[in-house]
Amino acid sequence: MRVNEHAAARTADAGETTGALARKLGVSPTTLRSWDRRYGIGPALRTDGRHRRWTPEDVAMLQEMCRFTAAGLPPAEAARAAKERARGRTLSPALALARPAAGPRVPKSAPAPALPPGAPVSRSGTGLPLGDVRQECRGLARAAVRLDAAAVQSLLTAAVETHGLATAWTEVMVPTLRAVGRKWESSGDRYVEVEHLLSWHVSATLRHLYVRATQEPPTGVPPVLLACLPGEPHTLPLEALGAVLTERGVPALMLGGSVPAEALAAAVRRVGPSAVVLWSQSRSTANPPLARHVAGTRWGVRGARTRSLVLLSGPGWAGDPEPGLLRPRRLDDALRMLGAPEH
Incomplete structure (x- = not known):
């Protein structure tokens, strides 16, 4: 249905352009035009028959379309599901699972x-x-x-x-x-x-x-100590390692980012970890002397003192590790060295 010029002007003022909406949704303008042409997921009104202006209702339906396609549904099925949601219909169980929590x-x-x-x-x-x-x-x-x-x-x-x-x-x-x-x-x-x-x-x-x-950590099992070197704030890889270790029944103790050298040494002596993983994202934070100190730290009761296994993880460590130090290249390497392979 065509609208008069006054209504079209109001629509243009209120709606979003295709380019602006594409940036907002993280898709290309070509994708939006393709969805409109192929599946009827388009603006309800157009200013002059050509220029698209997307109303809040249009945007809401497109957001549903994006969520369904992101969940893995084919575009045609995602479009149908988005339209059904816009009409207030109940989705089938398979489509409902695609809706993000x-x-x-x-x-x-x-x-x-x-x-x-x-x-x-x-x-x-x-x-x-x-x-x-x-x-x-x-x-x-x-x-x-x-x-x-x-x-x-x-x-x-x-x-x-x-x-x-x-x-x-x-x-x-x-x-x-x-x-x-x-x-x-x-x-x-x-x-x-x-x-x-x-x-x-x-x-x-x-x-x-x-x-x-x-x-519910295992009792009587020393943990793996995870720490970023002093000045190193990037913790995500260590967080991933810690989560996988605990998931596989290996206790882990996360100290987080930028752990001071004195605090790291004190934690090793207090905890008596089975292993210490030192993460360095860049060469500027890699600290071989500190790694050697941790590897040489002995803990435990007198007469039965022992040392922790030390893993140098992250791209900041250059060259081959020194004797007594391990250098995992990937997550599965670290898990194998720490005794937590996939079951």
């Missing part, structure tokens, strides 16, 4: 539909250099770009429940985090908020799993 909590719920493991996807629609990655990475990246916290948390939870924590970290979380980081570095101050949002929710997911697993 509300809020940033990490509930134990059914996983969202996903493509077969290892299915490659394109990077179109996110603006991020994802490359050849799992299907879940594209949905997670899109949700992060449009700052959809509920969808980000739901997709992270689904990835953990579908693939297990170790695989979810290495094949879903890390590739998406790296893509956001590369985009941030190449575009000035843009995408900083995306990186912060995604990192926060990844950390929230890992910490939730770590805390849940440490509520």
